[in-house]
Every structure is written in C-alpha cells, then in structure tokens.
Amino acid sequence: MGPMKQTAHPPDHRTVRTPTGTAAAPAPPPARAATRRRPASQQWAAWAFLTPVTLYLVLFYAYPLYRNIDLSLRNYTVRSFVQGDAPFTGLENYGKILDDPTFAPALLHTVVFTAVCLVFQYAIGLALAVFFHQHFRLSATLRALFLVPWLLPLIVSASTWSWMLNSDSGIVNALLSTVGVDPVNWLTSPSWSLTSVIIANIWIGVPFNLVVLHSGLQSIPASLYEAAALDGANSWQRFWRITFPLLRPVSAITLLLGLVYTLKVFDIIWIMTKGGPADSSTTFATWSYQLGFGNLLPAFGPGAAVGNLLVVAALVFGLVYIRVQRKQALS
Amino acid sequence: MNRSPSRTWWKTATGLLLTGIMLFPVYWMLNVSFTRDQDMRKSPPDLFPADATLEGYRAVLDQQLPYLGTSLVIGLGTVVLTVALAAPAGYALAKLRPRGGGLLGFLFLVAQMIPGIIMAMGFYAIYLQLGLLQSVPGLIVADSTLAVPFAVLIFTAFMSGIPGELLQAAKTDGAGALRTFRSIVLPMSRNAVVTVSLFAFLWSWSDFVFASTLASGGAHQPITLGIYQYIGNNNQEWNAIMATAVVASLPAAVILVLAQRYVAAGVTAGAVKD
Numbered sequence: 001m002g003p004m005k006q007t008a009h010p011p012d013h014r015t016v017r018t019p020t021g022t023a024a025a026p027a028p029p030p031a032r033a034a035t036r037r038r039p040a041s042q043q044w045a046a047w048a049f050l051t052p053v054t055l056y057l058v059l060f061y062a063y064p065l066y067r068n069i070d071l072s073l074r075n076y077t078v079r080s081f082v083q084g085d086a087p088f089t090g091l092e093n094y095g096k097i098l099d100d101p102t103f104a105p106a107l108l109h110t111v112v113f114t115a116v117c118l119v120f121q122y123a124i125g126l127a128l129a130v131f132f133h134q135h136f137r138l139s140a141t142l143r144a145l146f147l148v149p150w151l152l153p154l155i156v157s158a159s160t161w162s163w164m165l166n167s168d169s170g171i172v173n174a175l176l177s178t179v180g181v182d183p184v185n186w187l188t189s190p191s192w193s194l195t196s197v198i199i200a201n202i203w204i205g206v207p208f209n210l211v212v213l214h215s216g217l218q219s220i221p222a223s224l225y226e227a228a229a230l231d232g233a234n235s236w237q238r239f240w241r242i243t244f245p246l247l248r249p250v251s252a253i254t255l256l257l258g259l260v261y262t263l264k265v266f267d268i269i270w271i272m273t274k275g276g277p278a279d280s281s282t283t284f285a286t287w288s289y290q291l292g293f294g295n296l297l298p299a300f301g302p303g304a305a306v307g308n309l310l311v312v313a314a315l316v317f318g319l320v321y322i323r324v325q326r327k328q329a330l331s
Numbered sequence: 332m333n334r335s336p337s338r339t340w341w342k343t344a345t346g347l348l349l350t351g352i353m354l355f356p357v358y359w360m361l362n363v364s365f366t367r368d369q370d371m372r373k374s375p376p377d378l379f380p381a382d383a384t385l386e387g388y389r390a391v392l393d394q395q396l397p398y399l400g401t402s403l404v405i406g407l408g409t410v411v412l413t414v415a416l417a418a419p420a421g422y423a424l425a426k427l428r429p430r431g432g433g434l435l436g437f438l439f440l441v442a443q444m445i446p447g448i449i450m451a452m453g454f455y456a457i458y459l460q461l462g463l464l465q466s467v468p469g470l471i472v473a474d475s476t477l478a479v480p481f482a483v484l485i486f487t488a489f490m491s492g493i494p495g496e497l498l499q500a501a502k503t504d505g506a507g508a509l510r511t512f513r514s515i516v517l518p519m520s521r522n523a524v525v526t527v528s529l530f531a532f533l534w535s536w537s538d539f540v541f542a543s544t545l546a547s548g549g550a551h552q553p554i555t556l557g558i559y560q561y562i563g564n565n566n567q568e569w570n571a572i573m574a575t576a577v578v579a580s581l582p583a584a585v586i587l588v589l590a591q592r593y594v595a596a597g598v599t600a601g602a603v604k605d
Contacts, residue, residue, distance in 0.1 A: 045508035046429030053420040053483065054435065060476050061442045064453025071456060082459065128349065136342035142350045144591050148357055151583035151594070153537035155555045156576040159562055160360045163569055171359060174375035203356065264446030267539045271559065289448050292455075293544055300452070307449040318444035322437070 065311070071304035081300055093305040100302075102279050102287055109194055110283040113201070113269075114262045120202045122255055125209025130243065132210070133217045143214065150207035158271035161200040162187065165272075187273055190280035197269045197281050204268065209254055216250030217243065249328050256321035263314050284310045360580075364388070364573035371569055387574030395575050398557035401467065402536050405553055406582075408471035409535035410528045413478045417527065418520065421486020422512050426498060436487065439480040450476060451544040458545060465549025473545055474535035482527040489523035490516060526593045529586050536582050554579050 072093050080086035097103055132143045149157060164171050165186035173183040186196040220243065228238050266285040269275060275282030275290060282290070284306055292303030363371075364387045365380035424432050454473050455464070463469035493516060501511045517524070539555045546552050558579060561572045586594060 042427050042508075043430060046423040046427035046432070049419040049423035049427065049508070049512070050429060050432070050435065053416045053479070056416055056479065057435075057438060057442065060454075060472060061445065061450075064450050064457060065445065067453040067456045068449055071452065081456070084460065131342075131349070132346070134342060136339040136346065138343050138346060142346045144587065145350050146353055147587060147591075147594060148354060148583070151533065151587060152357075152580050153539070153555060153583070155537070155539050155558050156360070156580050157356070159558060159572060159576055160356050162562070163363060163573070164356060164359055169372045169374065169376060171376055177375070203353075206353070260444050264448070266446070266448050271539070271562070285446060285448055288452070289544075292448075292452050300456075304449075304452055307446065307452055310446050311449050314444045314446055315441065318441060322440055 068304045068307060068311075071300050072302075072308050074301060076300040078298065081298075086301075089301075093301040097302050097305050097309075102282060105279050106282050106284055106287045106306075109281060110263065110285075113194065113198055113265070113283055114259065116198050117201050117205060117262050117265075118255060118258050120198075121205035121209050121258060122251070124202070124206050125254075126213050126247075126251075128206070128210045129213035129217055130239065132214060143210070146210055147207045149204050154204070154267035155271055157200065157204055158268050161196070161203075162272050165196050188277060190277050193273045193277060193281040197272050200272060201262070201265055201268050205258065205262070209258065212254045213247065213250060216247050216254075220246045252324050253321070253328070256317060256324060260314050260318050260321060263317070264310065284313075357580075360573050360576055363569055364577050366570050368568065368570065371567070384570065387568070387570035387572075388578075390568065390571035391574050391578055394571075395554065395557050395578070398552055398554040399578065401551045402553040402555070402579075405467060405470050405474060406532040406536045408467070409474045409478065410531045412471060412475045413482050413531040414524060414527060416475070417479055417482035417486050418517060418524065419512065420483050421490050421520075421523070422516050424483070424487045425490035426493070426495075426516070427508065436483070439483050442476075443480040447477075447540040448544075451540050454541065455544050465546050465551070467551050470541060470546050470553070471535075473541040474538050475531070477534040477538065478527070478531035481530060485523050485527050486520065489520055493519055522593070525590065529590055529593055533582060533586060536579075 073088060073090060074080075074086035075089045075092065076086045128146065132139055132146075163169075165173075167173065167183060167185045167188060170186070172186065177183065184192055186192050224242050224246075225238055228242055233241065264285055265283070266289060269281055269283060269286050270289060273281045274294070275286035279287075288303050288306040288310065290303075291299045291306060362378070362380055365383040365385075366377065366387075367382055367384045368386065370377060370382065420435075423429055424436060429435075450473070454469075458464045458466075458469050497515060497519075498511055501515050506514070536553075537555065538553070539559070542553045542556050543559065547556060554575070558572065558575050561568075561575060
C-alpha cells in the first residue's frame with residue numbers, strides 16, 4: 001500500500017504552491033509556512049485522526065487480552081477476583097487444564113468440528129458458486145437469498161435447528177421416518193451431538209463461501225472457457241483444468257479465513273448443546289466459557305488459560321492468512 | 332452465446348429447489364411460530380400451519396418488547412461509536428500517509444482474529460472493577476469491538492478511491508484536514524458509511540457472547556438473551572420462542588431487501604463474522 005501512494009506525493013506539492021487566485025480567502029502567512037513543512041503537519045493531522053482509534057485499540061483489545069493473560073497466571077477465587085489480590089501461580093492453570101480429562105476430547109472436537117465444517121462449507125459453497133455463475137433467470141435473486149442464513153442472529157439459527165433436531169417432535173426425525181430410518185437423538189445422544197452442531201454450522205457458513213468464491217469466479221476471463229470449449233473440453237474438464245486452478249488464490253483466502261472463524265465458534269454449540277451431553281460436543285471455545293461462566297463456582301484462571309490456547313491457535317492461522325493475502329496483493 | 336430457453340429454464344428450476352432446501356429452516360421457524368400449542372408435539376409435525384395462531388406473537392408483544400428496545404438502543408449506539416471511531420481512522424490511513432499506519436492496519440487485522448469469548452472474559456474482569464456490568468454503555472463498547480476493525484478496513488479501502496486532486500483543491504482553498512474530512516471526504520463516503528452502519532447494527536443486534544457474559548441478569552438485556560432465557564425457562568412454548576426468533580430476524584430481512592448490494596460488497600471486502 002505505502003510505496004504506491006508515495007509516488008503520488010510530489011505532484012501534490014506542486015499544485016499546492018500555485019495558488020489559483022480564485023480562492024476566497026488569501027492564505028495568511030502562518031498557513032504558508034505550514035504548507036512548506038507539509039509532511040510534518042500532515043503527520044500531526046494524521047495522528048490526530050488516528051488517536052481515538054489507537055486509544056480504543058489499546059483500551060478495548062490490548063487491555064482485555066492482557067487481563068486474560070493475567071487471569072490465566074493467577075489463582076483466582078470469586079473473592080480475589082473482586083478484590084484483585086489473587087496470588088501469582090505461574091503456569092499452574094495451564095498444567096491444570098492439560099491434566100483435565102476434558103482436554104483431550106475438547107482438542108479432538110475442536111479439530112474435527114473445524115475440519116469437517118471447512119471441507120463441507122467450501123465444497124458446497126464452491127458447487128453453488130459455479131452453479132450460480134451461469135446465466136439464468138432469477139440467478140442473482142436466488143444467490144442473494146442464500147445470504148439469509150449468514151445474516152440471521154446465531155441465536156435464531158441455533159434455536160431453530162434445536163427444534164428441528166428435537167428427538168420427539170423435530171421435523172428431521174419425522175422426515176427420516178418416512179424413509180424408514182429410526183429416530184435419532186440428535187442433541188441428547190453423545191454420539192450425535194457433535195454431528196448436529198456441525199450440520200448447523202455448515203448451514204451458517206455456506207453463504208460466506210458462496211459469495212466470496214462467486215466473486216472469485218467473476219475474475220476468471222470468459223475467453224479461457226470459450227477457448228477450452230472450442231478445444232472440445234466438457235464442463236467437468238473445464239472445471240478441473242480452468243476454474244479450480246485459477247480459483248486457488250481465492251480458495252486459499254476463503255479457507256484460511258474460514259479456519260480462523262470456525263476455530264472460535266461458540267454461540268451455536270453453546271446454545272444447541274452447551275457442549276454436552278457429557279462433553280461430547282465441547283470445544284476449546286465452549287470449554288473456556290464453561291469454566292469461566294458455566295458453573296456456580298467460576299474457574300476464571302483455567303477458563304482464561306483455555307481461552308489463551310485458542311487465541312494462540314487463531315493468531316497462528318491468522319498470521320498465515322495475512323501472509324498469504326499480502327503475497328497475493330503483491331503478485 | 333446461444334442458450335436454448337429450455338436449458339436455462341431447468342437451471343432456474345434447480346436454483347429454486349436449492350434455495351428452497353437452503354431456506355427450509357427459515358420456513359420452519361415461521362411455520363412453528365404460527366403453530367398452536369396443542370399441535371406442537373404432533374407426530375409427524377404439520378408441514379404448514381393449517382390452524383394458524385398468533386399466540387406466539389402475542390407472547391412477544393407481552394414479554395419481549397423491552398428486550399427488543401434494549402437491542403435497538405445498543406445497536407444504534409454501536410453504529411454511532413463505530414462510525415465515529417473508524418471514519419477518521421480510515422481517512423488518515425487512506426489519505427494522510429501516517430508513519431506507523433501500516434502497523435496499525437496490521438494490528439486491526441490481528442484484532443479481528445481474537446475469539447469473542449476471550450474478549451468477553453477480559454471485558455468481564457474490567458467491567459466488574461469499573462461497575463459497568465449489566466450496563467447499556469458497557470455493552471455498546473463491547474459490541475463495537477465486533478465492528479471497528481472491519482469498519483476501519485472498509486473506510487480505508489473506500490476513501491483510497493477518492494481522487495487526490497479533490498482534496499488538494501480543498502487545501503488550496505484553505506481547508507484544514509478536519510474541514511476537508513467533514514465537508515468532502517465524509518459526504519463522498521456515504522456508501523461506506525451505510526455498509527459499516529448496517530454491519531455494525533446487525534452484529535451488535537445479533538451478539539450473544541457479550542450479552543450473556545456482560546449483561547446477563549441485568550435490568551437491560553438484549554433480545555438474544557430474551558430468546559436464550561425463553562429456551563431455558565419454558566421449552567414447551569416453541570411457538571413463542573420461534574415468534575421471537577422471527578422478530579429478531581427482522582433487521583436481517585430488512586437489510587437484505589433494502590441494502591443487498593451493500594451486504595455483498597461487505598462480504599467480499601473480507602467481511603467477517605464470528
């Protein structure tokens with residue numbers, strides 16, 4: 001970003017120095033002096049505009065993050081939480097959560113949840129993007145309607161899916177019974193709860209993949225497809241030889257961003273299953289909340305420790321995403 | 332290219348079918364919201380509310396209006412705070428070439444990646460000491476963190492497109508940076524302001540993580556908590572729960588109908604959602 005704009009800088013200076021005379025107010029001498037030292041005064045102006053948001057970044061991102069690290073390094077009780085005199089215990093909270101019987105299942109569920117959601121969201125999103133990339137009546141309108149699941153509040157989606165997956169009165173089991181499948185305890189059986197929250201989350205994530213991949217498709221020149229069609233390539237070959245390879249940069253961005261945002265999914269799982277039954281759908285996100293807010297006796301320290309592991313994972317993939325994006329912007 | 336009408340007709344039909352499948356949960360929410368209590372546990376459930384009732388919506392009017400009001404106030408507050416913080420920042424980053432601006436932009440990208448619950452836990456610890464728990468301003472500030480990084484990104488991208496000559500002309504006429512920003516940059520950035528406002532409102536309206544950690548049990552709770560407590564308290568009255576869900580979805584519906592192009596622009600600008 002920076003270098004490109006600097007090349008536009010010198011001409012700006014020249015235009016400033018040639019007063020048009022039509023200006024209503026003849027510039028007073030002090031303003032002239034300021035004009036000569038524009039870079040410095042512009043720096044001041046820039047940072048005056050940036051000060052509120054910088055303070056905001058420090059107060060409302062850096063400080064909560066710092067508080068969270070502090071929480072994870074002390075032995076907090078409800079009383080010391082209020083009084084702020086909790087003893088420093090180093091990495092004890094981290095040791096505690098590593099030894100916790102919930103650790104292994106939470107890790108496994110986080111990985112499975114993230115991977116399965118990503119694969120299906122991407123595959124379905126890509127198939128739909130290719131489909132809607134064709135020209136047919138209502139194409140744009142229908143594509144816009146696909147945004148609905150993404151725009152709905154998560155509590156709305158989660159409660160709707162909860163009722164649809166209800167064991168006794170849910171529509172999903174009713175539909176399954178018409179094809180002779182026995183009712184499934186979607187939300188109350190430990191072997192199905194993770195699948196249920198994955199299904200709901202895929203539904204929510206498809207629109208994002210569809211929209212981003214669709215915009216990626218539009219940058220592939222139509223002439224390539226026409227040439228391939230002349231060479232006798234069928235649509236399957238055109239997809240694998242042209243669409244898929246040329247969409248790779250957009251795919252990488254979509255998947256990486258999806259990864260960062262799926263890792264931290266909390267609302268859907270918490271509202272549908274609270275991570276249960278018996279931790280069968282718990283991930284790091286819900287476990288962290290469970291520790292900090294889900295019990296009568298909050299365990300802020302371990303909760304913050306779990307949360308920080310999640311931050312590290314999100315930031316690692318986030319930095320990979322930023323790197324990939326920068327590289328693409330340069331090339 | 333020549334396409335026979337029958338071929339595109341099939342595509343439209345397939346598209347309608349796919350959209351129907353995708354939106355089935357939304358239809359189901361509407362259907363259940365009109366279903367009578369005595370039909371709720373019917374097996375198999377009615378695919379369509381033959382004996383439609385407004386009981387559910389009456390319950391919304393009786394019980395959920397304060398929650399909706401709180402969400403509206405918090406949503407509007409979040410919009411104002413977000414635009415007030417992000418628009419000047421976008422202008423500075425796009426047009427004033429500050430030293431360290433690149434780093435700041437990078438920090439905002441990183442800030443977006445911090446999981447919501449971690450932010451919530453930090454806010455909880457801070458608000459507990461400041462006595463800001465269960466307060467509307469507290470929730471506005473917390474919700475704005477969902478939108479500010481995105482807003483800075485959108486404003487920076489949009490304001491980069493404003494021609495430099497225009498700003499230069501303003502300078503020549505003796506306008507300072509503040510004046511230029513207020514009378515030229517901001518009016519020209521109307522579309523960016525709309526996009527940012529829509530998303531800031533929608534995200535704050537939809538927020539559940541901050542609401543449940545920072546506002547739970549207070550006098551002013553947003554609609555997401557209203558629904559959540561509904562599910563917990565009386566899981567028999569699903570028509571009332573789904574009616575509340577329908578009402579809570581109205582802002583999303585309005586935005587989709589009135590401002591669809593802004594939404595698509597926002598998503599592809601690297602838009603993000605928890």
